[in-house]
Amino acid sequence: MTHPFDTLPAPRHPDPADAPALRWGVLAPGAIAADFTDALHGHSGQRVVAAGSRSAERAAAFAAAHGVERSYGSYEQLVTDPEVDVVYVASPHPQHLELATLAIGAGKHVLIEKPIAVTARDATTIAEAARQAGVFAMEAMWTRYLPQTDIVRQLLDDGAFGDLRVVTADFGFAADFDPASRMFDPALGGGALLDLGVYAVSWASFALGAPESVIASGSLAPTGVDEQAALILTSADGAQALLSTGVRAATPSLATISGSAGRVETDSPFWSPSGLRFFRGDGSAAAHWTDTSGRHGRDGMVYEAAALARYVADGLTESPLHPLDESISTLVTIDEARRQIGTVGVGGGPAD
Structure with missing residues (x-):
């Protein structure tokens, strides 16, 4: 008698290159943002087109190092860029609430590094803001x-x-x-x-x-x-x-x-x-x-970005997974x- 484990199912949507391309902005460009950007550029059609930091010099250096078109010396400038479709919040987690709600308030879709917030209370605030704004929001639990x-x-x-x-x-x-x-x-x-x-x-x-x-x-x-x-x-x-x-x-x-x-x-x-x-x-x-x-x-972070792009194309506002x-x-x-x-x-x- 065969067992379900004898013949495994194939993973669905395994190739991130199949996903619709979105234009990404990165807030707080540090080490995790660098790996995320390199993963997207190296393994998919997704493109990071802008980086935003409280330091114009830091944002410019990140953009130059990772093939990003534009850089901004404030978070507000990035989230109001009309050529940014989705914002990746890459800051330390105590800033997730502030930066996620800033992007949501500007009408941007958001992918927020894990944990989505420091507490369940802050995470609820982010979720409620996204739902009220009708934008897509997702925690970057790439696994x-x-x-x-x-x-x-x-x-x-x-x-x-x-x-x-x-x-x-x-x-x-x-x-x-x-x-x-x-x-x-x-x-x-x-x-x-x-x-x-x-x-x-x-x-x-x-x-x-x-x-x-x-x-x-x-x-x-x-x-x-x-x-x-x-x-x-x-x-x-x-x-x-x-x-x-x-x-x-x-x-x-x-x-x-x-x-x-x-x-x-x-x-x-x-x-x-x-x-x-x-x-x-x-x-x-x-x-x-x-x-x-x-x-x-961290090349594997490309899968979550591709999934988000598919969900946005399908008109979803949350990840079904x-x-x-x-x-x-x-x-x-x-x-x-x-x-x-x-x-x-x-x-x-x-x-x-």
Whole structure:
């Protein structure tokens, strides 16, 4: 008797070059914006046509380095550029609310780096503003749009895993402690959960939906942000997600979904183009799928941009694969985990 894992479905819309081309503006051109721009220019027809920063010199240097036509010394100038269709908000997450609502207020579609905001409350504000303006808004959780994720999505939709019981995910790396760095400064939204843990929580949400309960334990850096965290999320039917994140040690960056009929284990890292290993319910190995696109690491961000371009062309205002309410729900989980751990939030007080 054959098993669903013996013949895997093909990923749908795997080639970003097939998507309609949009003209992109980038707000806060830093390292992540550089990789995003290079991914779009190298692997799709999408084009970043403008960069905006509070520093005209910084914006001009970014534009020159990455083949961008125009640069602006203010965020307001970029969002009012009539030749920009969609704005990519690439700032540290404490500025996401301000910059996303600025772009939305100018009538622009927005792709907002993960996490979409620092708190669920701020994420709700962004979602409400986009819905009222009738523009497209999406969190840049690029893992959701990778070919490997679509394979798993199809198998989940078909019930190929049976009754889901256990989901796992980890993401951690070793960072030297620097109280002024983005990873450790509360004012910059520091902490492992918001920067890295959001990937793990989003994976659990992808497989199990929003949890009914959250148990979190962790340790704090001297600045009061979470430097390590472990979460147990339990769904209404008793399935559990076991998640870990941290900035003091490198971890495997693997993710799994296990059910009564079989399981999938990702290759490392689970959050970018890699691969999948499938096992039947008796533990025997089935298929092994590997991403052969030639896109590596942050090249995979091109998939989310291509997906957004398709959605806009179809007249949608949210991603059907990762709607705004799910981005908010992920932050509800992170808010609660940060509260239980006692992490310090933006502005030096308790986590918002």
